[in-house]
Amino acid sequence: MIFSINCSGNRYFLAYCLLAAVLSGCAVAPISVPRGERVPLPLKIASFGPDKRSPQAADMVTIRWKVIATGGVGSYRYEFRTTDGQEEKSEQVGVLPTWDWSPKVPGTYRVKVLVRDAIGNAGDSGWSSPYTVVPPLVVSLLSPDPVSPQAAGMAKVRWKVNTTGGVGERTIAFRTTYGKEEKREQEGPSLWWDWAQQEPGTYKVKAVVQDAIGNVADSGWSREYLLVPKLKILSVTPDKFPPQVAAVSAVRWEVNETGGVEERVYSFWTSNGTSERAEQIGLSPTWNWSPAEPGIYRVKVAVRDAIGNTVDSGWSPEYRIELTAGLKSLIAVMPLENLTGMPVSVQELRKTLVRDLSRKGLNLLGDDDLEKFKERHRIRYTAGLNRELGEALRVETGTDAVLFPTLELMDDTLPPKAVLVARLISTNRSTPILWMDGAGISGNDAPGFLLLGLVNDPAVLWGKTEGKVVESLVGYLSGKGGQGPRMVEKRFLPKSYHGVPPEVPAGKETLSIAVLPFRNESTRRNAGEIMTLHFIDALSRAGRIDVVEPGEVRQVLLRTRTIMKGGLSLPQADILHTALNVDLVLTGIVTEYQDYLGGWGNPKVEFSTRVFDMKTRQIVWSSSSYNHGDDGVFFFNLGKVNTAFALASGMAHSTVEKMEAAFHKKEGPPPTAGAPPPTE
């Protein structure tokens, strides 16, 4: 119709239409209202939601809900509403399209928003999906166990936290502060932390907990926790050097310690190798020890502080308590053992010995009592003492010690020679060798000017020999004479030797040794027994070697029927080890033991030794020695040795010195009273 009007000539109208069509060609075609006005779109909620996903912790987070509305007329007003399933609440009304929600109460909520436009049109988002608000993350530090104070490095303090709320898994970080610095200690899911602080000081501890979505809670610093210095024993020292005498000496042990909490209790312990005994427990750090029994002891101290921390000094080095005899001790003098290989009137010689001993004021057991005892016990062997006989002698006669004199040489030809060896054995259970000495004198030992010093009378010489031994014994009994090691002469050192330290139980410093009779391959009768005595003498003078009394060794050899053909075999060594309970066994061969007769000649001694380590069943020492009396003599017989006794004695002492050096070469210096024992 219009087109037909245009065609009919209304060209202005056609031009308007064309212009309108061109101008509106690109526009969206709205609903046209009359006269060009637009119709508003309906009010709609385009989006509505929180900025943080559910769940969240109450009182720890602010959740922003945001709404975008479209349509409607004019400005909007929003009303945010919540419901916990029971109650619906209007939370915020206003023009703001956002709402910052800080939920205080845990629960499951739903949120919705109502939007109104300027002319009252309303839009409703509808209830959101459930939004969970969990309880807030809370952490508190419980009291530590154990409570303050404690000793640093000794106590393990358990710190425990109590934590609730939050979302998901929690990570607990323990932190300490010592003054200003804060230190992170343990971090992880564990609710406790075992604190083993080595440094003393005053500490504070706190725990910081973080949940899975990053919520953090802090326990705050704990109260001050005091760690005092570690309880430590610095030294345990006796006031006297070992060895000391049983039933006579009093040794004061003192412990020096540091650290720990408040009052300390000291426990002093002794060990004799077989059993341990608590000697004193109390608040005193000193202990006066009066050992009654001889033996090798070790002492340790345990210190406990007020909160139960205990520290142990460890066993001290060996402390020897020896038996001794005094001038008042009752001594039995056994018959003289004759090792000369010749008939000698030993009874007469014994009489002179006993007479001299009596003159010196020694308390000797009467001959009648001794004879009765020997008869009673059918004693035939009188050159040694075993434990049973020693005990019986002590109980039945009250004898404290037994003197065993041995005649090694009695040569009446000019110049005469005499050798006497004696040893004193205690009748105590362990029959220790208390003293041993010998004297070997030749008439031409000191001829002097124009041979005026030559001794030609055997009786005079015997008197000198026996007098020397008696002097030495009296010196020992009166406490004047020591039994120290003899001086070692270089010329008497073994010609070849080899030694390795034996294997002994840890901490054991004193080795026990049994000396078996030497095999005699010399022309001298009894040379095997004589060499055994020389080694017993030399070994008993050595500091850290305990020698088993030969009487005890003989008893064991007889009881076990040990015949050492060709030497000691390993099965025999095992038997001896079991019976004697010794660490080492010394065996040897004497191939030469020769004194000379008359005024000219030269004594000769040759022997070899071997020491078995009973633990490893191996030889740990072997040596070969030979010497002549004039070895190392160049001018006028100065330094010449005239008896095989003196020669063998020097050689045995030299061998033992080298042996001891080889046995202890791994260890440090010998223990001293002043040196603190190892602690802890």
Added chain:
Amino acid sequence: MRGKTLLHIGMAILFVLVSTGCATTTSKVVYRDPNMDFGAIQSVAVMPFSNLTRESLAAERVRDVFMTMLQATGGVYVIPPGEVARGIGRLNLDRPATPTPEDVTKFAKIVSTDAVFTGTVKEYGEVRSGSSAANVVSVSLQMMEAQTGRLVWSASSTRGGVTTSDRLFGGGGEPMNATTQKAVDDLLDKLFGK
């Protein structure tokens, strides 16, 4: 005159050469099995030695010195003589100084050893040469491997005897023990490859 002096000097040299002709010298004769690993030997047993001398204890003496000195080298462990005696007794060996290879293997098992030494003392004592006298020791040793009993080492040594100085100036030579030790020392040198 000059020719006479030269003659005297020549005679003196000749005398010295003749007189030293009897002195002992070190024998270098040693047998050593080239296939044997001597380093593998850790323990040895020394059997009683044969004694070809008039001195009844010569063999035991030399053996004792040898055992001690061998142990003293620290190179090997020497089985104690008592243990050796036990092994001999167990096998009931008639002649322990000269064991057969079978005896050696059996014996070595009993005493747990890697090698067995046997020896012979050929001379032990005083020898005389004119008016001079001196001690002499002559020893030969053999070592047998324990597993097969075969001989792996053998050597001998002679020490002592009358020397030139003994002839010229007299003196009885060295003591027997010192001579023995020198002979054993020489054998140990040969054993350890010097």
